Amino acid sequence: EACKLSGYKIKIFKHNDMGDLEQKIEKTKGKKLLITEGIFSMDGDWSRLDKISQLAEKHGIITILDDAHGDFVLGKDGKGTANFFNVEKKIDLYISSLSKGLGSFGGYVCGKKSLVDLCINTSKTFIYTSALPASINQYSLKRFNSNREKYRKKLWEKINLFHKRLEEIQLQTTSTSQIIPIIIGKEKNAMEFSKFLRDNGIFAQAIRYPTVKKDQARIRISITGWLSNEEIEHSIQILEKAKRKFKLK
Template identity: 30%
Template structure:
């Protein structure tokens, strides 16, 4: 078997030298402060039981047999898309196999040559990859900085698409959506919001941050993904029927991929049904508040990025330092992963705590206490830089 080239080997070695080498591991920890399963739907017995009851009534349940434009489409697909459109109070909905597929497919096909994409510099890698595949001009603006957006807008030509996340995955903070939506209306821009980390958490029945702010009719497209609070996988683009028709015809990540099987579709449907009755969303809110109160009592709050979401990030500059802190927590059976550069900027390395509805009060107290002890143990003299220097 032929080995990879020398230049690729050198890139791997460079990662190891920088202590940024990634490896895969299985989850053997007892206490979860790492997963995106914010309201426990991935382990929800009511959802799994209802899915198993229904899946047996379908034939060919092991696979969908092809892309949706060939043999993989079904009445179930169309039923769920209509259900999601109704749930989110929008005209049309189009399912994708993942949030990555949705973002790559959307941004590579909708903005045209001569158009302009303006994106928050902290948007997800899947959005950036889609933008790279687009023929449009693209400019990043400073995170949540309306003045920076206005400055970049001066360079815009053609149709202008402005892209933000409702809740940012690596910081946990919210977009200043009202201000950005007002700007889009004033300047006839198309606003696209990635709702990955607000789906299932914000607004009535977890409809998302856009709905929470009452901006449904202003936003051009919402992209909701199901691998976080919804507890399964897949994604949906919400917008007009013409938008979804265009994606069916021109989005390559939709056209050239095998459709999801029945079990996945049923899981999406039953998870959204569960949102209508669950108390997990309110339970999550109370656990987030308790976490924030606990870090404040322990004088740790200034090390955290301000966030009201399940994502609570403790900035600990340096890959070595943050990995040592993570290891200490892991030794206490706590599932927490360090976020290293280059995933985040050098100097902004962090521990990313994901709070869940099922985390107990005792678990939250324990993880915060161990965090404080570990910081004192590994670098007691360290004075963390102001968070203003991170952004």
């Protein structure tokens, strides 16, 4: 929405396609901003941030990273996707959420002082929004300063287990993270699939057009570190039943 409201030309490069990205960069004149996610919210795969940051540096482009799903999940102590790829200093503006990996509420922007000052002084959504309650900020800071690596390792144990079991029941996914989409196809089928899961004790909502492309409707599963192995096994058993019922490959 911000890109559209800016009035500037928007060019979308093919998903994780560095050749297409560089071609679009070279064909676009004037100042440029390069915006990407760390972990893609609908597919659960990772941005090729090492390659993207190289291209941005090569062409002198300001890089903005939305790491809402990578923050507190990837990198040392959960410092995010840029930390994982060792390109933190190449990211000009870092945007993230406190409601995903941290389990709180709100979000934040950080980066070069000149850019942050620009956001503070010109962003209407910031200027005309009330500050978060002190209790929320205090909770977020407490969570931020807790033993994040311990919880991150626990989360990845659950993620890896879930992926392993999905592979064993031959249920395909493109994900390499805690966000695991099960592609259903038709919107109606995705809604029925979601209802079947809900009727069997699993809450996983259907994601439909226009959030994703037509006929690419899906169920999006989000793994947390607090899931027990028994809960994961129950989920897999229900997914296997759903796979047979809806004849998924």
